[in-house]
Amino acid sequence: MDSTAARNILDPSRERLRGAAERLLAEYGVEGVSVRAITSEAGTNMAAINYHYGGKESLVSEVFRDVARRTARRRISQLDLVEAKARAEGRPPTLADVIDAFLTPYVDEADPATGRLLTHLILMHRIRPTTWTREIVADEFDPLALRYVAALGRAAPGLTNAEVHWRYHLMVGAIMIVLTDDSSHSRMRRLSDGACSPDDRAALRRELLSFLVDAFRGGAGATAGEGPSTD
């Protein structure tokens, strides 16, 4: 058994392609990565990508689907956790509990590449939706979203069902923008003269949480009356 054979058994080229694609996609995005770059990073030849996956698109969609599924699972189990805890204490989960559960898989991400792939997928889908981004979002995130919308609705009884839906999406947008503030050229750091930085994960979590809790709680009675004065 020569060394090539040994390497291939331990880490066959199919898996190496996946790993390479995941690394490169997180850094450069779909349009920024060629099959040549992937196969070169993986140490295989170009044909391998078509042999194992049937084409670039299948490979990247598989990578993104996996990331989406992984994150959705973490979010679901996080919600299970806070709901079980609240039930054990004989109270409904608070708004902060639910929002925090939603945030945790993003903010606590040990592997930053996962977060980047995820934001990349979602923003890509917003800019130019394709069949495969639509399928991934619908398959992997729709059930998750419905569970959270239900939980948020219970925790914010002052909001109508439609309001909770609107605010769920607005929440996702807020999270996306702050997670994609490129830390080496952070716009927020520049504008705030250093007072805010996306690298400060504790602050990020704290600010997101308080912003969102405020945003979801407002509807619970406190807000009536202040419209723009032009009304």
Add this chain to the structure above:
Amino acid sequence: MDSTAARNILDPSRERLRGAAERLLAEYGVEGVSVRAITSEAGTNMAAINYHYGGKESLVSEVFRDVARRTARRRISQLDLVEAKARAEGRPPTLADVIDAFLTPYVDEADPATGRLLTHLILMHRIRPTTWTREIVADEFDPLALRYVAALGRAAPGLTNAEVHWRYHLMVGAIMIVLTDDSSHSRMRRLSDGACSPDDRAALRRELLSFLVDAFRGGAGATAGEGPSTD
């Protein structure tokens, strides 16, 4: 003077290229539109794009810069308006006034293409920042952002300077996500079973405004105390 000359005087190929680029970029995005498509739409030959603009990138960056500048101007003048009105009434602008001024150029956009170009620019910059997206955002939007941050800070005295900065960016994210919910495949409509739709511009404005007013007012005293129960 033949008809070609007449057409060229009234609408020279340089201008036709700009118009074509603007239309196509709004619909298909930078990576989705080729030089061939632009020149074909403009009724010129391929070389014209290099002759007049020096390349595809220069053309698209010029288009995006113009859109950014146009929107920034509208936002600034909208803020001037509410500040003047408030001053005339001897009161500071309310949170709702300021946020509504920020929203208006997006939501009331008569030309939907402008809004699409704008969200496209911003999300593109988030996914894969390039030198030219960075320059446009910094040049055209930074002064605007600082003015709004200052106005928001005055209207929400309960928030620290850093909190206002954080929330400004979170606000932008919320706006972006809801403005890019593709109306022909709206995720929000699907998840809410039709209760929310991005086509309902009045609802969009109303929900955005109430969400954001709640989010910015929360810090003004009402929020202390409710952290996630895991604290």
Add this chain to the structure above:
DNA sequence: GTCTATAACACGATAGAC
């Protein structure tokens, strides 16, 4: 100032040897 024609290159996909 505008056009045709084409250069020079990068891309993804594939055929066929091993």
Add this chain to the structure above:
DNA sequence: GTCTATCGTGTTATAGAC
């Protein structure tokens, strides 16, 4: 299962006629 070599198509950029 892996490789080399190449095909066909796309891209931007440019040279040169008018």
